Amino acid sequence: VAAVALMNRFCRRYVYDRITGPIGQLERGVEHVAAGDLSYRVDYRGDDEFAPIARSFDQMAQGLQDAAAREEHEQRARQELIAYISHDLRSPLTSIRGYAEGLLDGIVTTPERQRRYASRIVAKTEQMSELVSQLFLFSKLDLGDFPHQERRCDLADLARRLVEKSGDDYAQRGIRLRLGTCEPAPAMVDASLLERAAGNVLENAVRYAPGCTVTLAVSSGADGSRLTLADDGPGVPQDALPHLFELFYRDDPARSAQKGGSGLGLAIVQRAMAAMGGTALASRTPGGGLTIELSFPPVDAQPAGEPPASGQPADEQPTNKKGEVSAR
Structure with missing residues (x-):
């Protein structure tokens, strides 16, 4: 027991x-x-x-x-956003005030200097307008509240239109656009938003790779379609590549401060691509420079009898000896 x-x-x-x-x-x-x-x-x-x-x-x-x-990171990013935007708005506002006071106080007396001061005020105003526009676009994309509608289009046609429409403007600003190999590449995109993203990549080249040539190329495969923009400028360090699409990232803060810019451009590219179901990838261009690849997932084959997307055929474009289309 x-x-x-x-x-x-x-x-x-x-x-x-x-x-x-x-x-x-x-x-x-x-x-x-x-x-x-x-x-x-x-x-x-x-x-x-x-x-x-x-x-x-x-x-x-x-x-x-x-x-x-994530909440802490987002809070820190919001604080940095406010700080950077406040700084970037204060600088042109200070300049505008100085030029305006010079005109009002009668310090500037000759018509030539008056026109120069007025043109600088206009330039600073345009700088502020672009900054506000970039900030608005970034905020809408970051919140998932930017209106967009994806439609089937050929990335090759879009690349050709971009070079035809903007090639001369960018040439005056110091970079040359050219078309490389552009094979048919269907994708579901919002053409306006994609052009804005590509434009931000080109603006980045204007600012950090003056005098370079940017080659736009289009390809497709089983994994989807790609639009690449490759410049032959100085490029960026290898360890900076994964961070280029981060908000306000600068691989060389001193150089970036001299060049200006909102620090929103490539961050907008990444968010615009995500909104359309695509991705943005940065790599080093063979031989030197920076390549930005904008990729989209595959779409179904073009239905029989459907008219092709609008755009000038490649065989009607001016070509060089290698058969690559160049902007003039």
């Missing part, structure tokens, strides 16, 4: 420990998380009915920790 009683006490104690031990671990985990320690993990090593509960708790804690980290 004594042996049976002793065995019963042992069994009760064993069962009690098996139950209260894991419960105690979960209670401590709840207390830590409730106190804000989202890094705490139960890390239950048993293989019983409590194991799934402990794993679920650890997964919940990890999810909360990740969400808190």
